[in-house]
Structure formats: structure tokens, C-alpha cells
Amino acid sequence: MLFALVVRYDCSPMKKQLLAAFILLAIVPVVASNGEECTTAIIAGNATVDGAPILWKNRDTDVLSNKVVFVSEKPYSYLGVVNAKAPAGRIVWGGLNEAGFGIINSVAYNLPQKTGEGEDLEGLLMADALRTCATVTDFENYLKRNLGPDLGARTNFGVMDAEGESAIFEVHNHGYTRLNARDSGRNLLLNTNFSRSGTPDQGAGYLRFDREEQLFAASPQGGVSVEFILQTAARDLGHPLVQHLPAAAWKELPEDRPYWVHANYTINRASTASVLVIQGVRKGDDPRKAVLWVLLGEPVCSIAVPLWVAAGETPAEMREGDEAPISREAARLKDLLRPLKGRDRKEYVNVVRLDNRAGTGWLPANLQLERDILRETELLLRGNPTREQMAEFQKTAAARVLARLKAIDQPPSSSE
Secondary structure (H helix, E strand, O other): OOOOOEEOOOOOOHHHHHHHHHHHHOOOOOOOHHHOOOEEEEEOHHHEOOOOOEEEEEEEOOOOOEEEEEEOOOOOOEEEEEEOOOOOOOOOOOEEEOOOOEEEEEEOOOOOOOOOOOOOOHHHHHHHHHHHOOOHHHHHHHHHHHOOOOOOOOEEEEEEOOOOOEEEEEEEOOEEEEEEHHHOOOOEEEEOEOOOOOOOOOOEOHHHHHHHHHHHHOOOOOOEOHHHHHHHHOOOOOOOOOOOOOHHHHHHOOOOOOOEEEOOOOOOOOOEEEEEEEEOOOOOOOHHHOEEEEEEOOHHHOOOEEEOHHHOOOOHHHOOOOOOHHHHHHHHHHHHHOOOOOOOHHHEEEHHHOOOOOOOOOHHHHHHHHHHHHHHHHHHHHOOOOHHHHHHHHHHHHHHHHHHHHHOOOOOOOOO
């Protein structure tokens, strides 16, 4: 089994990294782009509650078991979300490094792609960018150096840095378009699986994009917050065209009667393996305080945990074993939420499992624990936490999350 809590590999040029990746692919295949359909947002600091940029990604993929790993590297160590069977951190699907540089992506199916050229290497590129880039400008220069048939990208990269910059790069092998979040009019850029610079009305994810637009248009006054993204946007089961009960009304549903919602074109999907929310810092602030919030599993079945690169590790609950313990428990709850078998039937969720009139749904208590962790994290970051304090905080938070998930639908112990 390939596994390492802290991984080291030689700093080397991009071509050597590509060769290493192809060797790795012979052992652990990377999911192809056909399995990647993600929902993302890039938010400038002047549109957030605290003035710091935010990146968000709901990762939709065929590889439903994810982990979070710490990679010790030069010049920059980083945290990355990885497939459970590829935990070395050479291929990541979003992450944050010690300089405060963060990156996410969503495949853009309306960008050009030539037969016989490199493709599906976005995970490798993001790992290499986390290792080598400190700023958005660094990343742009990285792209310029590596454009060509071997780049292997057809994607929207969302990036931010500790200087307060945030942007989307709509990238294909032979070019890119840069869009700055602060220049968008609303100071944020929402994305699914098409590029603004690509062929109009091609690509995918337009219904999820329309729903994103609805949600962010109705976001609370005072700016976008990590709490809004995690608790509202990432877990959304709404649809821009099909009307059904909003989440606030689920608490009035009878416990003994299923209420089915078709959740294939929603933001929270059966294919959502994890959520990343990268909470940056304002220009001049300590980049050590940038936070990688990660929720493993289908969003409505799990709870987010804050992580720091400065901690120098990730909690065992999020990376240990063949399947991370939190991911495993979220998968168990997913089976309760989606009890119907078969591909089309699995697209339906029984929201009574989440909330109901009898108060037996698991979502309200999950959201409350997550809010508690959000508040405690804010208090921690108001000071000047040490590496040890960060490591202990994230370890405790992950343990609380796992304990909560394990307790759902479990019989009481003999002592209760």
C-alpha cells in the first residue's frame, strides 16, 4: 500500500515531474476528466466578511474516497486533498501551501483539446504549483513556462495568495485566459464545468452554475463567509428549475414518510467526494493563519474540519488507513440517505433522514457542531497560535467530527 504521513521528493523541473507522474499512474490510475464535475467559487477579499479571499470547491468525481495529506517539500510544503489510493501527495485535487498560496480546479469541457496531446494531468499540475508557487503571478509564470502539448490541462484553475490576489485561469494546452475576481463586478467568480472563454453553450454544469448564482445573490449582507459556503452553498439540494420544499421546511416533514429529492443536478450530489474551502489572509497578515477547511464525503453526510500547513501534519481521522475514518462514516450515512439501489435510483435522497418533525434527522446537530468549530477557530486565529496549538486544535476538531458521525443512528451504550 502506498502511504506516507509526510512525503518528500526531489525538487525537479516540470518534465521530471511529468515522468514521475506517468510512473505513478502505472500503479495508481488518476481519475479521467469524465469523472470530474465540480462546483467552485473564487471570491476576492473585498467581497468577504473579513477582507480575505476565499476559494471553494465541491469535488465531484468517480473516486469517492478522499483523504487530506501533508507534504513536506522545498521551497513550499503543502496540504492537499487526494484520492485515498494515491496518498503520496504528488497528485492533488486542491490545496494550500505554507506561503498562503491556494489552488482548486474544475474541468472545463468547452475548452479546446487536441487528439494525441497530454490530458487529465490537472492533479499533477496542482501539486507541482503548490510546491513551487507563492503568488498568483508565480502561477501565471508557471503556466507560461509549461504551455504546450504535454501540459495536459483543460480546466479552470482557481488560485489565491497571501497578497490578497484571487483569479481564475481558464487553461488548455496552448493558452489561457486570466480573470481576476476583483474585476468581475461582484468581486467573485462562480464556476462549474465550462469556461467563459470557451465555446458558448458547450461544456457542462450549467444547472449547477445557475443554482450557484441564485444562492450567492441571496447570500447574507456584509460579505461572503466560510460559514455560508459550508453550511448553505456546499450542501445545497435545490434546483434552479424544479421546485420542491426548501431546506428550512424539512423540519415540518413527518418522520415516517419519505420525501424524495432528485439530487443529480444539484450542488450536493452523489458524486461529491469532498469539499474544500480555502480561507486566505489579508495582505500583510501572517500566511500561517490561512485555513484549509475540508469536508470528506457527501456534504450533507459529513462535517468540515480546519487544517493548517503550519501544523505539519493532518489528523489521523482524515488520512489514516485504506479509507479515512471520517470518509468511511460519511459513506455509511450516505447509504442511509440514498437507500435505493441502481444508478438512477441512487440519484434520489430521502431528506427526512436529514431533518423532520420528530427531530431525528442528523443535519441540524451536524451543522451546530460545525458552527461551534467555526467560532472556536475564529477565536484561535485572533491570537498568535503556535504550531503545536494548531496541530492540537485540528486533531481535536477531527476527533469531535468523527465521534459525532459515528453516533448517528447508533444504539445508546449500556451506560446511557
